[in-house]
Amino acid sequence: MSITMRDVFIYSMTFEAVDILRIELRLPDGGDLPAFTSGSHINLKLNDKLTRSYSLINDASERHRYLIAVHKDEHGRGGSRYLHETARVGQKLQCSEPVNAFPLNEDANMSVLIAGGIGITPIWSMIQRLEVLGKKWELHYRARSREKAALLTELEALGRTRNINISYSNETMRDMCDVRAIIANAPDDADLYCCGPLEMLEVFDEVCAPLDVSRVHTERFQADGEIAVQGGFILKAVKSNMELEVKEGQTILQVLRDAGLDPAYSCESGLCGECQTRVISGEPDHQDLYLTEExxxxxxxxxxxxSGSLTPILEIDQ
Ligand code: FES
Incomplete structure (x- = not known):
């Protein structure tokens, strides 16, 4: 399975907040981009080595552009640093169709939205939709500081009539908003959403564990599992008729790419599902957050x- 990518170019880059750029993407011919729904992300191919996922923050009724907000992560794997330090206005990139792994339940009576840091991006897209629908919602948004908070202008423009609770943690996200209290106070018929740092999501998952799963929605920007790089197994790529050794320190994806194959992938973190591959024989060592336990x-x-292999040989459909 390969992903359909289309050329887009950087129409503008603007300062959103400290270490956050707002980037507008358009088609070279100025035409309509594929439609999206709130909570969607796109996969952006930045160069041969970097493909990353970014939530769309513009109004989902817009077709002429995609807007993303990119937080520069000094300790990340290079995607955000590339966009902050190397990418320029006018530069072409490749962009996937929008994918929605964090859909909004538009029929809920009430939506309780919790965002930490750059996790505000898909949440903001939901707020815009909820406003169009005239639905009830409340937002709890924790950022490190006012200077580092994205989308403040838009949120403040909604005015005091909305139930928006923005707080700052003074540089340490550990001191996060009280997710337990927010969930405890939420109406029984509310849908609950959370996007933010892993610590926040862990608390959210724990508190929501007894609730009906259809009411609980999360999106992660970073996997919390360890990526399997123990190696020490033989990988048989059956369609390509290749037998490859996966050594310590390597992922299956790296080994396939080094062998000249072109498997689909995006986040490289076990989150997006793009690299899902059929297993023909052998037992995978699952480390992703995408597949269900079943x-x-x-x-x-x-x-x-x-993910890696628990058996000495793993045969996959590549
Ligand atoms: S590339 Fe995203 S889950 Fe593997």
Whole structure:
């Protein structure tokens, strides 16, 4: 399976907040981009080595552009640093169709939205939609400081009539908003959303564990599992008729790419699902957050960006 990518170019880059750029992407011919729904992300191919996922923050009724907000992560894997330090206005990039792994339940009576840091991006897209629908919502947004908070202008423009609670943690996200209290105070019929740092998501998952899963929605920007790089197994890429050794320190994806194959992938973190590959034989060592527990137990597929093998030989459909 390969992803359809289309050329877009950087129409503008503007300062959004300290270490956050707002980037507008358009088609070279100025035409309409594929439609999206709130909560969607796109996968951007920045160069041969870097493909990253970014949430769309513009109004989902717009077709002439995609807007993203990119936080520069000094300790990340290079995508955000590339966009902050190397990319320029006018530069071409490749962009996937929008994918929505964090959809909004538009029928909910109430939506309780919790965002930490750059996790505000998909949440803002939801707020715009909820406003169009005239639905009830409340927002709890924790950022490190006012200077480092994205989308403040838009949120403040909504005015005091909206239930918006913005707070700052003075540089340490550990001191985060009280997710437990927010969930405890939420109406029983509210849908609950959370996007933010792993610590925040862990608390959210724990508090929401007893609730009906259809009410609980999360999106992660970073996997919390360890990427499997123990190696020490033989990888058989059956379609390509190749037998490859996966050594310590390597992922299956790296080994396939080094062998000249072109498997689909995006986040390289076990989050997006782009690299899902059918397993023909062998037992995967699942490390992703994309497959359900049942899917992992079935062993029918593997996310090759982050998972390894529990058996000496793993045969996959590549
Ligand atoms: S590339 Fe995103 S899950 Fe593997």
């Amino acid at each position: 899917e992992k137990e079935s062993g029918e597929s593997i996310m090759i960006c982050c």
